Amino acid sequence: MSRIPPYLMTGGRTRPSRDVAIETLVEVHPNHADTSRARFETQTILGLAQDPVSVAELAAEMKIPLGTTMVLVADLLDSSNLIGHDTTSQSDLSNREIMTRIIHRVQEL
Numbered sequence: 001m002s003r004i005p006p007y008l009m010t011g012g013r014t015r016p017s018r019d020v021a022i023e024t025l026v027e028v029h030p031n032h033a034d035t036s037r038a039r040f041e042t043q044t045i046l047g048l049a050q051d052p053v054s055v056a057e058l059a060a061e062m063k064i065p066l067g068t069t070m071v072l073v074a075d076l077l078d079s080s081n082l083i084g085h086d087t088t089s090q091s092d093l094s095n096r097e098i099m100t101r102i103i104h105r106v107q108e109l
Helices: 040-048 055-062 066-078 092-108
Strands: 025-028 082-085
Touching: 025 066, 040 055, 040 066, 055 066, 055 092, 066 082
Parallel strands: none
Antiparallel strands: 025 082
């Protein structure tokens, strides 16, 4: 994606402000704030999350470390620009589908 070091994307932070699992599905909040002046990484995440997407898929698509993606996603969840969907309460079939999608994305790397 970018040649910016991951620590600059997160302002030097290495831990997300909240628990964000790699399988957490996120999507853009219907009433998200204007992010036209947001950093490139934020705009990219919001563009990729028009439909529900896992945190792992975002990291793979953006080609940035998973930990960096978790920090950025947590920031967007905190600012109500993203909605997070708890995958632990879904059926086993849904969880299998999610894991299959994650495996396919990792294999694409």
